[in-house]
Each structure stands twice: as structure tokens, then as C-alpha cells.
Amino acid sequence: MRAFNVPESGAQPVVSDLPVPEVTDGTVLVRVKSAALNAIDNGLATGMMAAMLPHAYPLVVGRDAAGVVEAVGAGVDHVAVGDEVFGHVLLAPPVQAGTIAEYALLPAAAVAAKPAGLGFDQAAALPLAGAAAFDSVQALDVQPGQVVLVTGATGGVGSYAVQLLAARGATVVATGTAADADRLTSLGATTVVDHTSDTPLAEQVAASYPDGVDGLIDLVSYSPDALALGAVRKGGKVASTLNAADEQVLAEAGLTGSNIMAAPVREVLEPLAAQAAEGTLKVDITQVLPLEQAGDGLATIASGAARGKIIVNIAD
Numbered sequence: 001m002r003a004f005n006v007p008e009s010g011a012q013p014v015v016s017d018l019p020v021p022e023v024t025d026g027t028v029l030v031r032v033k034s035a036a037l038n039a040i041d042n043g044l045a046t047g048m049m050a051a052m053l054p055h056a057y058p059l060v061v062g063r064d065a066a067g068v069v070e071a072v073g074a075g076v077d078h079v080a081v082g083d084e085v086f087g088h089v090l091l092a093p094p095v096q097a098g099t100i101a102e103y104a105l106l107p108a109a110a111v112a113a114k115p116a117g118l119g120f121d122q123a124a125a126l127p128l129a130g131a132a133a134f135d136s137v138q139a140l141d142v143q144p145g146q147v148v149l150v151t152g153a154t155g156g157v158g159s160y161a162v163q164l165l166a167a168r169g170a171t172v173v174a175t176g177t178a179a180d181a182d183r184l185t186s187l188g189a190t191t192v193v194d195h196t197s198d199t200p201l202a203e204q205v206a207a208s209y210p211d212g213v214d215g216l217i218d219l220v221s222y223s224p225d226a227l228a229l230g231a232v233r234k235g236g237k238v239a240s241t242l243n244a245a246d247e248q249v250l251a252e253a254g255l256t257g258s259n260i261m262a263a264p265v266r267e268v269l270e271p272l273a274a275q276a277a278e279g280t281l282k283v284d285i286t287q288v289l290p291l292e293q294a295g296d297g298l299a300t301i302a303s304g305a306a307r308g309k310i311i312v313n314i315a316d
């Protein structure tokens with residue numbers, strides 16, 4: 001099969017031929033039509049995360065996919081050969097299986113039926129980013145009428161988080177430049193604050209919400225010092241997808257919070273797909289690349305310039 005893979009540790013990813021994976025107990029072999037890129041794909045492809053999780057090579061890049069079931073392993077009974085599905089390769093050592101390939105082996109727990117009304121690109125764009133957004137909103141236990149700031153709102157996770165918050169009746173303050181304002185507003189943001197401006201975020205937020213926001217979903221800060229804690233009222237909650245929610249630092253600011261480890265399992269994927277199919281959750285795909293250009297998509301994400309989701313088309 002053609003696969004976008006890292007042939008050996010330290011090498012650049014290439015598109016080359018690899019054996020089709022063999023289905024094992026509790027797994028689903030999917031003939032991939034669409035795969036989505038995520039920020040973590042760069043971390044895995046470069047070996048940056050190898051100290052945390054052993055990698056094995058050749059390592060196929062990509063975690064999210066949508067396609068048609070080719071084979072199911074023993075113990076899998078919720079999908080069958082020929083079904084249209086989507087899902088995620090959950091992180092487990094050694095990291096080797098991936099989705100940017102003609103075939104992908106997915107753990108059954110992270111495979112869900114694709115609603116007929118949802119395209120393969122849209123379904124592939126849901127798992128990791130959608131689950132991270134869903135888990136972040138859950139962690140904040142957002143109530144109708146609350147105000148939540150999303151930093152990194154323009155990216156894959158942020159685009160879903162803005163919508164899920166608005167759907168819960170929250171007022172959403174989203175980061176983005178002037179060029180992003182219309183897109184963010186159409187996703188449900190009430191206020192857009194510019195993270196590239198010289199005026200600190202907390203000051204921009206205070207101009208509209210002088211008492212501070214009730215919650216912060218941070219998708220961009222790698223350390224607690226970088227979080228816009230000054231924008232959050234005392235007693236507010238913080239969720240970080242980058243492990244920046246340090247309990248002690250938050251407590252000193254009168255806040256609580258949690259670090260998100262997204263779990264794109266079937267129970268999370270099915271409701272996200274249902275909302276996307278009925279049109280209440282917009283799947284914001286900004287680029288669809290052919291397999292040979294998957295590396296360009298990784299570079300766009302690494303540069304920090306990604307908007308919405310980038311899809312790799314594997315087969316029509």
C-alpha cells in the first residue's frame with residue numbers, strides 16, 4: 001500500500017510502499033479514503049515524543065481516518081466489512097500504525113459508523129480535534145450564559161471548541177487576527193481578540209468583560225506563565241491541551257483547572273458525527289491535499305499557520 005511514513009528514526013517522512021497491516025483481535029482494518037492532520041503528527045514524525053512513548057519504524061504518519069471496513073478482528077461486532085466508518089489510532093506503545101495510507105489498522109474502541117449524510121473528509125476531520133474540544137468544554141462544565149475565552153480558536157481544536165461552547169449557550173471570546181474575525185464569528189464567537197496585537201490579551205478581554213471571563217480553554221500555551229490567567233475571574237476554570245494547567249499556579253490566581261488528554265473513542269465520536277451530519281457542528285476544512293503533498297500539510301501545522309482542519313485525500 002502507498003503510505004506516508006517515516007522510514008527510520010530521524011528521517012523525513014516519504015510516500016512509499018509498505019505492507020498492508022494485518023487485522024488482529026479488537027482491531028478494524030479500514031480502506032482509507034480521507035485522513036486528517038493534527039499537530040501531534042509533527043511530534044510523532046520528528047521523534048520529538050519518542051522519550052515518552054517508544055516508536056517503531058517505518059512509522060506511518062496520521063491518527064484520524066475515514067473509509068470503508070476491509071476486515072474486522074475477533075471481538076469486533078459493532079462494524080462489519082463494507083461499512084463506512086471513521087476513527088482514530090489511539091496512542092499506544094510502540095507508536096507505528098497511522099492513517100495517511102491506503103489502509104489503516106484502528107482499535108475498535110475508536111471506530112464509529114459514519115453517518116450517511118457526512119462526507120469522508122468531514123468524518124476524518126472529527127476525531128482528535130473534536131474530542132479535544134469536547135473534553136475541554138466538559139472539563140470547564142460550561143453553563144449557559146457563562147463567558148469563555150478560547151486561545152488558539154482559529155485552529156482545528158479551536159474551531160470545534162468555539163461551536164460546542166456556543167451550542168451550550170456560552171458567550172465565546174476567541175483569539176484571532178482581523179482576517180479571522182468573520183470565520184470565528186460564523187462559528188459562534190461573540191468577541192474576537194487579537195493575539196498578535198501589542199495589547200495583552202487580558203487587557204483586550206477586560207475591555208468587553210471587566211469582571212473577567214468564567215473559563216479559559218487554552219490550546220497554545222506550553223507553560224503556565226503563558227496562560228492568559230489575568231483574563232479569568234477568581235473562581236474561574238482553565239483547561240489546557242498542552243499540559244500548562246499547573247494546579248499550584250492556578251490556585252495562586254484563585255483558579256482551578258485541568259489538563260486534557262483527548263480520548264477519541266466511539267462514545268465521543270458518534271455524537272460529534274451526528275451533530276456534523278445534521279449541520280449543527282460545522283466541520284471547518286480549509287485544505288484538502290493529495291497524498292504526495294501530506295508533508296506540506298505537516299509544515300503548515302508546524303509553522304503555526306493552520307486554520308481549521310487539513311485533510312489528506314487518499315482515495316475517492
Ligand SMILES: NC(=O)c1ccc[n+]([C@@H]2O[C@H](COP(=O)([O-])OP(=O)(O)OC[C@H]3O[C@@H](n4cnc5c(N)ncnc54)[C@H](OP(=O)(O)O)[C@@H]3O)[C@@H](O)[C@H]2O)c1
Nearest residue numbers: 039132152154155156157175195241260261262304305306
Ligand atoms: N492534549 C490533547 O489531547 C490534544 C489533542 C489535540 C490537540 N492538542 C494540542 O492542542 C494544540 C492545538 O491543536 P490544533 O490541532 O488546534 O492546532 P492547529 O490546528 O495547529 O491550530 C493552532 C492555532 O493556534 C493559533 N495560535 C498560535 N499561537 C497562538 C497564540 N499565542 N495565541 C492565540 N492563537 C495562537 C494559530 O493561529 P496563528 O497562525 O494566528 O498563530 C493556529 O490557528 C496543539 O498544540 C496540539 O498538539 C492536544
